Amino acid sequence: MTSKSRPPLAAAPISGHFAVVGAGMAGITCARTLVQAGHRVTVFEKSRGPGGRMATRDSEFGSFDHGAQYFTVRDERFEQALATASGLVRPWSANTVRVLDDLGQVVAASSAAGMRRFMVGSSRV
Numbered sequence: 001m002t003s004k005s006r007p008p009l010a011a012a013p014i015s016g017h018f019a020v021v022g023a024g025m026a027g028i029t030c031a032r033t034l035v036q037a038g039h040r041v042t043v044f045e046k047s048r049g050p051g052g053r054m055a056t057r058d059s060e061f062g063s064f065d066h067g068a069q070y071f072t073v074r075d076e077r078f079e080q081a082l083a084t085a086s087g088l089v090r091p092w093s094a095n096t097v098r099v100l101d102d103l104g105q106v107v108a109a110s111s112a113a114g115m116r117r118f119m120v121g122s123s124r125v
C-alpha cells in the first residue's frame with residue numbers, strides 16, 4: 001500500500017459523536033476532554049444524578065458529599081486544570097485535622113508535611 005492510497009491519520013479530520021457511560025469523575029472528565037477537542041458527547045448515567053462515588057447525597061440531616069473529601073496533586077497539568085475551577089476546591093493543609101480532648105485542648109494534630117492536598121468544596125469545612 002502506498003502513501004497515495006491512504007492519507008496519514010493525522011491528515012484525516014476526525015470529529016464524531018461519542019457515548020460516555022457513567023457521569024462520575026472519570027466519565028465527566030472524558031466527556032469534557034472530548035468536547036474541548038470538538039466532538040459531540042452524550043453521557044449516559046444510570047443513577048438519578050451525576051457524581052458517582054463522589055456525589056452529594058441528601059439525608060434527613062441535610063446534604064453531604066459522601067465520596068472524595070480531599071485529593072492529592074502530583075501532576076502539574078492537573079494543577080493547571082484545577083486553576084480553571086476556582087471556588088470548587090481549595091488547598092488544604094493536613095494540619096487542619098486536630099484531635100481534641102474533653103476540654104477542647106489539642107492532643108494530636110496531623111503533619112502538614114507531604115504532598116499538596118486539595119479540599120473538595122469551599123465552604124463546608
Ligand SMILES: Cc1cc2nc3c(=O)[nH]c(=O)nc-3n(C[C@H](O)[C@H](O)[C@H](O)COP(=O)(O)OP(=O)(O)OC[C@H]3O[C@@H](n4cnc5c(N)ncnc54)[C@H](O)[C@@H]3O)c2cc1C
Pocket residue numbers: 021022023024025026027044045046047050051052053054066067068069070071072
Ligand atoms: C466514602 C468514600 C470516600 C472516598 N474518599 C476519597 C478521598 O478522600 N479522596 C479520593 O481521592 N477518593 C476518595 N474516594 C474515591 C473516589 O470517590 C472515587 O475513586 C472516584 O469518585 C471514582 O470516580 P469514577 O468516575 O472512576 O467512578 P464512579 O464515581 O464510580 O462513577 C461511575 C459512574 O458510572 C455510573 N454507571 C455505572 N455503570 C453504568 C451503566 N451501565 N450505565 C450508566 N451509568 C453507569 C455509576 O452510576 C457512576 O455514576 C472515596 C470514595 C468513597 C465511596
